[in-house]
Amino acid sequence: MQEEDEQLPPLIQSAYDQEDADEGEAWLISYADMMTLVACFFILMTAFASYDTKSFSKVAKEVKKYFRGANVQDKDEELTELITKIRAITQNREIVDIKSIDNGIEIKFNSEYFFETAEATLKQDMESLLSVMVDVIIDVNEEFIIEAHGHTDSRPLRSRRFKDNWELSAARSVSVIRVFEDNGFAKDQLIAIGYGSSRPEIPDRDESGDFIAKNLSRNRRVILLVKKPSEQLKLGLGHIYQENNQNN
CATH class of the missing domain: 1.20.5 (Single alpha-helices involved in coiled-coils or other helix-helix interfaces)
Known part of the structure; x- marks a missing residue:
């Protein structure tokens, strides 16, 4: 056992x-x-940790769009919102015309309200208006592409500073773009183009060859284009003018 x-x-x-x-x-x-x-x-x-607030907000916004199914309609809603807000800040001014274009919006100003004759320095009240407009655009979408187009009438330019209307229109468009750069837009989002008198809205002269005062005034204008970020845009004379002046 x-x-x-x-x-x-x-x-x-x-x-x-x-x-x-x-x-x-x-x-x-x-x-x-x-x-x-x-x-x-x-x-x-x-x-x-030290956060880049701008980058963080951008990422958060894109993630939000992804989860809500962002599409072309979202972009159209942004442009509609932008037009409404810009009209609100310029509602009592006769100096602005706003309309939709294929890939953004177009804002047109009479250059006489922006600049003195043959000058490219912004008037103080117009610079203030542009600064407010910059804040509105950034609030809607900080990635918009901004183009400024300068146009003159066809009269010969009399100026010691600028050789001709090409240079004057380019310098004016750069002055507008600088406001956007100084208020938070990156350089690769900004384009300045000077067209001189090459693209008049209406003829400057009558049938006898005399200048038409009201037509001259209408052709002297600054056009601001706010375009969707996805657009591939070309650089123009104004951008070249800006870069050359920065290097001098």
Whole structure:
């Protein structure tokens, strides 16, 4: 007959069983301590992190569009909102005409309200208006592409500063674009183009060859285009003029 295993008293056996269980789960304590330290580390990293607010907002906006199913309609809604807001800040002014175009909006100003004759320095009140307009555009979409087109009438230019109407129109468009650059737009979103007198809205002269005063005034204009970010745009004379002046 085999010798029966020695049986411990119940109280002592229970103590041994509890000790074995404690030894089997002891790793959980170390694991919990480690996870607590890791959590504290990331909390501190987050607390001391320095965020690029502009980039963060841009990413958040794109993520939001993705989850709500952004499409062409979203872009159209942005343009409609932009037109409404710009009309609101210019409602009592006769100097602006706003209309939709295929890939954005067009805002037209009579250049006489922006500049003195044969000058390219913005008048103070017009610079203030543009600054407000910049804030409105950024509020709708900070990635819009901005084009400024300068146009003159066909009369010969008399100026010591500018050689001809090409240079004058380019310099005026650059003056407008600088307001956008100074108020937060990146250079690669901005285009300045000078057309001189090459694209009149209406003829400057009557049938006898005499200048028509009201037509001259209408052809002297600044056109601002606000285009959807996806558009591939070409650089014009005004942009070249701007770069050359920066290098001189």
